[in-house]
Amino acid sequence: MKTHKLSRAHAATYMATRRTVLTGALAGIGTLVGGCGTEQSLAGSAGDTNTLVIGSQDYYSNEIIAEIYAQGLEKLGYKIDRQMRIGQREIYMPELKAGAIDLLPDYTGNLLQFLNPKATVTASQAVYNQLREVLPDGLRILNQAPASDQDSYVVSAKLAKRYNLKQIGDLRAVPNLVLGGNSELETRPYGPKGLKSIYGVNAKFSPIEDSGGALTVKALRDNSIQLADIYSSDPVLAGSDLVVLADPKSLFLASQVVPVISERIDERAGTEINRISAMLTSRALIEMNHQSTKLQRSARDIAKAWLATQSANAS
Numbered sequence: 001m002k003t004h005k006l007s008r009a010h011a012a013t014y015m016a017t018r019r020t021v022l023t024g025a026l027a028g029i030g031t032l033v034g035g036c037g038t039e040q041s042l043a044g045s046a047g048d049t050n051t052l053v054i055g056s057q058d059y060y061s062n063e064i065i066a067e068i069y070a071q072g073l074e075k076l077g078y079k080i081d082r083q084m085r086i087g088q089r090e091i092y093m094p095e096l097k098a099g100a101i102d103l104l105p106d107y108t109g110n111l112l113q114f115l116n117p118k119a120t121v122t123a124s125q126a127v128y129n130q131l132r133e134v135l136p137d138g139l140r141i142l143n144q145a146p147a148s149d150q151d152s153y154v155v156s157a158k159l160a161k162r163y164n165l166k167q168i169g170d171l172r173a174v175p176n177l178v179l180g181g182n183s184e185l186e187t188r189p190y191g192p193k194g195l196k197s198i199y200g201v202n203a204k205f206s207p208i209e210d211s212g213g214a215l216t217v218k219a220l221r222d223n224s225i226q227l228a229d230i231y232s233s234d235p236v237l238a239g240s241d242l243v244v245l246a247d248p249k250s251l252f253l254a255s256q257v258v259p260v261i262s263e264r265i266d267e268r269a270g271t272e273i274n275r276i277s278a279m280l281t282s283r284a285l286i287e288m289n290h291q292s293t294k295l296q297r298s299a300r301d302i303a304k305a306w307l308a309t310q311s312a313n314a315s
Contacts, residue, residue: 067303109253122250145277150255167246181229183207
């Protein structure tokens with residue numbers, strides 16, 4: 001499995017090669033009528049078995065989801081080139097637009113805010129619908145999964161008790177507040193600027209490059225930071241020493257797992273991806289994340305076991 005970042009030069013070279021063999025590519029994707037589990041009309045050749053490139057964010061949970069899609073398509077006979085842990089949207093979105101990646105799982109609300117920082121919709125289906133409208137040319141999204149994995153603001157239970165913190169706005173009472181998260185959080189709409197404009201909370205920013213992982217949690221517990229951005233599917237949130245703050249003003253948009261695809265994903269592949277997405281729940285995602293973080297199982301093994309369980313349940 002490759003885990004390096006695709007370069008833009010690589011994207012151009014790769015696309016030049018692929019254009020010579022591309023036939024019967026997907027011309028477009030029809031309108032999705034419903035939400036989760038709703039069939040989406042795909043047009044194009046189902047017989048194109050050229051290698052598909054599947055990528056993931058530099059986030060262990062996203063790699064698991066990408067691996068699930070990869071293995072599902074391999075069972076149908078597709079050849080898959082894995083490009084895992086590429087980076088965050090500033091890196092992989094140009095690669096998607098260049099055609100160097102054919103499929104990458106993303107999250108509806110966060111992707112919408114990346115493409116349109118002024119987005120105001122908050123409900124799941126509204127977010128999904130608006131996301132479809134702002135995607136760059138050549139990219140489409142398939143059905144969103146029931147699984148949600150969105151940013152959340154978390155404090156230590158000790159700090160929550162001291163300042164009676166229950167929702168994000170309560171952080172106004174905390175002096176010298178430091179927010180920790182990936183470096184890109186500093187400029188995200190829901191980062192320090194969003195905290196100030198929506199909740200009136202002032203926060204300094206401390207970059208911690210582990211996507212809300214062990215280093216971030218340690219900094220929170222050590223009080224090096226007082227506020228952390230941790231994804232909602234992280235099993236660590238089940239612990240009694242951390243408190244997830246309520247977000248009554250919807251600083252964070254609803255963010256459900258959604259596959260972003262290129263025009264090379266044909267009807268047969270798209271149908272399989274939608275079938276897999278329909279089975280992916282938040283509970284399943286949290287359990288798989290537990291297997292990764294606590295049991296140290298590989299993304300490939302976790303995906304294989306999950307797919308086997310779904311197959312057994314369906315038989």
